[in-house]
Amino acid sequence: MYLEIDQLTMRFGGLIAVNNVSISVEQGEIHGLIGPNGSGKTTIFNVLSGYYKPSGGTITFEGRKISGLPAHRITEAGFARTFQNMRLFKTMTVLENLLVAKTYRGRVSMFQEIFNPVAVRREEQWFTDNAMELLGLLEVAEFANDLAISLPYGHQRRVEIARALSTEPKVLLLDEPAAGLNDVETENLRNTLAKIRDLGVTIFLVEHDMKLVMDICDVISVLDYGKKIAEGPGPSIRSDPVVIEAYLGKEGNQ
Amino acid sequence: MKKRSSLLKWLLIGLGAVLLLIFPAIAKNRYQVHIVNNVGIWLMLSLGLNIAMGYAGQFNLALGALWGAGAYTAALLITRLGVPFWINLPIAIVVGTVLGAFVGLPSFKVRSHYLALTTIALGEALNLALVNFDEITGGALGINRIPMPTLFGFPINNDERYYYIILIMVVLAYLIGRQIVSHRIGRAFRALRDDFQAARAMGVNTGYYQILAFAISGAYAGAAGALYAQLNTYISPDIFTFGSALIVMTMILVGGMGNLVGSIVGTTLLLVMNEYLRVFERWQLVGYGVAIVVVVLFLPGGVVELARRFQSYRQRRSARLAPEALGGEGD
Numbered sequence: 001m002y003l004e005i006d007q008l009t010m011r012f013g014g015l016i017a018v019n020n021v022s023i024s025v026e027q028g029e030i031h032g033l034i035g036p037n038g039s040g041k042t043t044i045f046n047v048l049s050g051y052y053k054p055s056g057g058t059i060t061f062e063g064r065k066i067s068g069l070p071a072h073r074i075t076e077a078g079f080a081r082t083f084q085n086m087r088l089f090k091t092m093t094v095l096e097n098l099l100v101a102k103t104y105r106g107r108v109s110m111f112q113e114i115f116n117p118v119a120v121r122r123e124e125q126w127f128t129d130n131a132m133e134l135l136g137l138l139e140v141a142e143f144a145n146d147l148a149i150s151l152p153y154g155h156q157r158r159v160e161i162a163r164a165l166s167t168e169p170k171v172l173l174l175d176e177p178a179a180g181l182n183d184v185e186t187e188n189l190r191n192t193l194a195k196i197r198d199l200g201v202t203i204f205l206v207e208h209d210m211k212l213v214m215d216i217c218d219v220i221s222v223l224d225y226g227k228k229i230a231e232g233p234g235p236s237i238r239s240d241p242v243v244i245e246a247y248l249g250k251e252g253n254q
Numbered sequence: 255m256k257k258r259s260s261l262l263k264w265l266l267i268g269l270g271a272v273l274l275l276i277f278p279a280i281a282k283n284r285y286q287v288h289i290v291n292n293v294g295i296w297l298m299l300s301l302g303l304n305i306a307m308g309y310a311g312q313f314n315l316a317l318g319a320l321w322g323a324g325a326y327t328a329a330l331l332i333t334r335l336g337v338p339f340w341i342n343l344p345i346a347i348v349v350g351t352v353l354g355a356f357v358g359l360p361s362f363k364v365r366s367h368y369l370a371l372t373t374i375a376l377g378e379a380l381n382l383a384l385v386n387f388d389e390i391t392g393g394a395l396g397i398n399r400i401p402m403p404t405l406f407g408f409p410i411n412n413d414e415r416y417y418y419i420i421l422i423m424v425v426l427a428y429l430i431g432r433q434i435v436s437h438r439i440g441r442a443f444r445a446l447r448d449d450f451q452a453a454r455a456m457g458v459n460t461g462y463y464q465i466l467a468f469a470i471s472g473a474y475a476g477a478a479g480a481l482y483a484q485l486n487t488y489i490s491p492d493i494f495t496f497g498s499a500l501i502v503m504t505m506i507l508v509g510g511m512g513n514l515v516g517s518i519v520g521t522t523l524l525l526v527m528n529e530y531l532r533v534f535e536r537w538q539l540v541g542y543g544v545a546i547v548v549v550v551l552f553l554p555g556g557v558v559e560l561a562r563r564f565q566s567y568r569q570r571r572s573a574r575l576a577p578e579a580l581g582g583e584g585d
Contacts, residue, residue, distance in 0.1 A: 049455055075457035087452035089445050091512070099438075100445040104457035106438045110466075114433045124437060167457050 002027040002062065002202065003171060009056035010043050010226075017043040019226040020057070025171070025219075030193065030203040032213045035223035036246060041206045042084060044223075045173050048204075049081045050074040061171070076104055078170035082160045082177060088148040094159050095144040098131035099124075101166035131166055137195060138162040139188075154185040161192065171202045178209040190216055214238060222246065274421060278414040287413040293525045294420035295482050299498075300505045300517040301424075301431050302474025307503070308512035309435050310467035311447030313370035315499045316357040316377030320472045322384055322494025324350045324479020329397045329489055330390070339403030339410075339484060346480035347473050353380070354472015361464040365450070374496050384491040396490025400483050416485055423481060427474060431514050434470065443467060444512070504542050508549050510556025519557050 003025040010018040018040040025031045033041050046052050048059060050071035059067035066077050080101070089097050105127070112119045135141040138158040143151055148159055157177060164172055174193075178186050186209060193216055197203060207213050213220060214234040222230040222237060224246040230237055237243055273280075281287050299321060306312045314320075324346040331337035331345060360372040384391050391397070403410045403419070410416050434440060442463045445453035454460050483489050501524075509520020524542070531538055553559050 051451070051454075070461075071454035072457050072459045075455060081455050083452065083455075087449045089448040089452065091444060091448055092441070096441060096444075100441050100453065100458065101456040103438055103442045103445075104459065108438070110439065113437055113439060114430050117433070120433075120437055163456065 001060070003204070004060045005044070005048075005057070006060070007057040008044065008047065008054055008059065008067075010040070010047055010052060011055040017226050018047070018054075021223070021226070021228045022057075023221050023228065023231070025202060025204055027202055028197065028200065029218040030197055030205060030216055032217035032220040033204065033206045033223065034208070034210070034213055034220060038225075039223040040226040041223055042175060043226075045081065045175055045206060048074075048173060049079060072104065075167055075169075079173060080164035080167040080169035080171075081173035082157075082164050082175055084175045084179065086156055086160050088156060088160060088163070090149050092148060093145050094135065094140065094148045094151070095128065095131055097148045097159060097163050098134060098166040099127055101163050102127040102131070105168070131162075134162045134165050135159075137165075138192060154181055157181065157185075157189075158192070161196075165196065165201070169201060171204060172196065174203060174205045174207070176206055176208060178207055178212055186212060278417050284413050287417055289525070289529060291413055291417055291420050291485055293522060294417075294424045295478050295485065296502065296505065296521050296525060297424050297518060298427050298474050298478035298481065299502045300509070300521045301427050301514060302471040302478075303499075303502050304506050304511070304514060304517040305431055305435060305443070305474075306467040306471035308506055308510075308516070309440060309447065310443035310463065311366075312358065312361060312464055312467045312471075313366070314354070314357060314373055314468055314471045315370055315496060315503070316354075316373040316380065317471060317475050317502055318493070318495045318498035319377035319380035319384075320350050320354055320357070320475035321479045321482070321498065322381060322489075322491060323353050324476030325483040325489045325494065326384060326391055326397070326479070327476070328480035329400045329483040332484070333397060333400055339480075340405065343477065343480045347476040350472040350474070350476020350479065351469045352472070354475065355465050355469040357472070358465045358468025361468070362461055374499075377496055377499065381491055381495055384494065391491070394491060396488065397483075398488040400487045400489070402487060403484050413485075420481060420485070423477060427477070428514060428518070431474075435514065439463070439466070447512075501542070504546055506556075508545050508556060510558035513556065513558050516556045516558045523557065 001024050005021060005023040008018055008021045009016065021040070021044065023033075033044065035041055043052070047054050047067065050069055050073070053068050057067070058065055061077060064077070066074055069077070089100060092100070106123060108116070108119050108123050132141060132144065135144055138161055140151070140155055140158050140162065143155065148156065151159065157180075161174070161177065178189055181189060190212060193203060205213070205217065217234060219232065220234060220237045221228055222243050229246060230240045230243050232240075277290065278287050281290075299317060303314060303317055306314045327346040327349045328342040331342040332339070337345070357373055357376045361369050364372060385394050388394075402416065410419060435443070442453070442458045445456065445458050446460050446463055450460060505520040505524050506517055507520070508524060509518065510516020524545070527541065528538060531541055549556060555562070
């Protein structure tokens with residue numbers, strides 16, 4: 001198993017946000033996570049990225065337990081994420097935003113950083129080249145030296161994905177990447193996700209845009225009230241009565 | 255156009271460098287040199303605090319006490335053990351760094367304003383330690399008759415000679431500071447100031463960089479302390495307080511947060527103003543207060559923002575002029 005979420009439970013006081021959920025994500029797939037608002041999707045992401053320590057259960061990645069590690073260690077292990085409400089660094093340019101994600105990749109020691117400008121320049125060049133490549137992939141390279149938060153909303157979303165990729169992740173966690181995008185931009189996002197998958201990055205996706213999810217995900221897990229109620233490929237999820245009930249309510253129960 | 259302005263810039267820098275180098279010769283009297291030496295010491299403090307606070311967003315208000323730690327370390331080493339300047343200075347820097355990191359430890363648990371409060375408390379505790387361990391520190395009376403340094407057999411026994419030591423130290427402090435803030439470390443600092451949670455998710459070891467920010471400001475304060483003790487030949491605990499940290503903070507606010515040139519501008523401005531306003535001694539703090547209010551209201555980026563605004567004004571103007579020039583050619 002590549003990424004294994006095993007009987008994960010997350011409690012906040014009396015509230016059980018995630019209840020005994022197990023999900024396994026295969027290498028190279030696009031795995032969707034859907035469910036009505038408040039069903040625990042973002043909570044799972046927050047546990048995955050190390051913001052919360054789970055109240056129960058474990059998460060293993062490539063056979064190694066990662067639940068409970070601090071957030072930056074989880075990034076080092078190969079996870080990167082975007083945020084529902086975009087959290088770009090507001091005083092930085094687009095390029096600088098991506099370079100921050102290179103921090104832990106730096107091999108130049110602090111002493112060298114101060115006294116060896118040649119080594120620093122070489123490393124900066126290497127980081128910058130890689131970051132520019134990603135900005136090219138996301139088609140925002142022309143804005144590299146603009147203040148990130150000065151870009152239009154749709155472009156900021158792409159910068160955020162580029163920034164996550166800049167950590168050179170194995171698994172990319174995307175929290176509602178299509179939120180606030182128009183149809184053209186969503187179509188663009190779909191192509192982008194396909195490109196990212198072709199790079200060999202596994203994608204774990206929380207999304208409300210059902211068309212996008214059904215189109216692109218290999219497997220979809222459905223949450224409701226913190227519990228997993230269904231899992232499978234798009235067509236089987238679409239016709240699953242339990243899923244329909246969770247989203248639309250029981251028939252004749254108005 | 256661009257070439258000319260960069261030539262002008264280098265000319266100005268060259269002129270500034272020459273003026274700095276010959277300053278003791280053109281100063282009106284020794285007192286002026288002494289004042290400038292003190293400006294240099296405050297510059298060390300404000301460069302260090304700007305890295306911690308302006309870049310990394312870590313309020314280190316124990317800075318006054320860390321300054322004191324450096325001063326007492328150097329003073330005790332030279333008066334008790336005869337450790338010379340070029341050894342006691344690095345030791346003072348190490349002591350400042352270690353204590354700075356220690357002051358930063360609560361940043362694992364508390365953030366922003368609450369962190370500021372814990373640093374005030376730790377700073378004042380350290381200051382009280384200077385007063386109360388009087389068998390070592392001389393208590394409230396402090397330490398006097400600290401010898402001025404001798405380097406390679408050459409006595410640095412007056413303000414004019416000491417000026418060059420301070421000049422070298424401040425230039426080094428600025429250059430090192432610039433290396434720190436302009437690459438990986440600086441970006442990590444700004445990331446945790448801009449958005450702590452996003453910084454974590456991007457793999458920034460936030461705990462490490464917070465402590466590092468505190469340690470760096472401590473290192474600068476330690477150096478400032480050693481320089482201060484051997485310049486003034488007398489130290490006592492009453493300057494190494496929260497009040498001094500506040501003054502340094504004012505300097506950064508006025509000059510420009512998150513901008514090392516801002517430290518230089520703010521510190522120089524406030525201390526020179528201070529000399530001219532000495533006659534109105536009681537109004538000095540009121541003046542600082544007014545300066546803060548004016549800057550926060552009208553120049554949130556500090557005085558250095560004036561330069562940036564001027565530059566963008568010039569760019570806009572030349573952008574406005576350019577199409578006309580093209581149109582003229584078309585005729």
